[in-house]
Amino acid sequence: MTTKRSPLNRSIATAVVLGCSTLLLSGCSNDPGEPTVQPSEAKQSVVDFVEQSSSAAGGSWEHLSGPGVRECEQPSGATGTTFVYVMKRADTTGADAKTDVQSVSKHWQGLGIQVEEYQSGGANPVPGVRGRGGPVTSASFNAYPGNYQISATSACSDGVPDKLRSGN
Template identity: 45%
Template sequence: MTTALTVSGCSGNTTDPSDAKETIVDLVEESTRAVGGAWTLYRGPAAEVCEQPGGGEGAHFVYILEREGADGPAPAADIRTVERLWRSKGITTERFQSGSADPLTGVNGRGGPVTTVGFDAYPQGYTMTGISKCSDGDVKELRREE
């Protein structure tokens, strides 16, 4: 289970690829530590093409960790924990909830040190997804280095 975050471009000053990668990995891992439990790598950190502020191509990094199952009433508390952490880092947050009898819940964030970040707190399991700021890197070259 993964939430796709759509990014139409990146804004702000250019970023070094290694800094962009380190920042998103650090934020996602700090977020999962705050929630607790055993998280596993789903994807990344993987370089993908993004649009630079001036219109040229750059690279951002996608990093996704997953955790099986939720702990009873913990999803609401875990969402609050993640939301507080992200807001402390200058990330604007927005909660979401489906309209079903057993709603799917979570929180998405934008800005601050990242382009987007998301926390899906579903009964079947948790997913933490982060997309770094756009950097000056060449995706083909960065993928060869991975």
């Protein structure tokens, strides 16, 4: 025995299928108002980024500060959390600042970061490089004699900074 479906039943069935499909697809979409990373991912990504950047510069590096928690504004306007991480080179004896800056700059460009190399003024200019975009909001490498430092700020993630600072 075959059952005939009325045009109304087919229309309802089609509407239900299309509605469910739309819900499923929108649940997977990358809504620009939603955070793209969770706080734990943002925190780990900035630590990894700075450690990889220090490897690109060469030498032995150590933790200086962070990952520090800061407030940021998400694309939706909601409060979010960003992380800042800083490392310093343990010993700059024999370091070639210009070469190290170029190595870090090249590494960052490979990650899709827009870089700007610069020099301070004065008789002994200090080279450095700043970056924006890619896996971080901002990054900086300063090749000060005896005090190399690399720092970066993560993408803005979900979370309330005060709660993350207190561990709640």
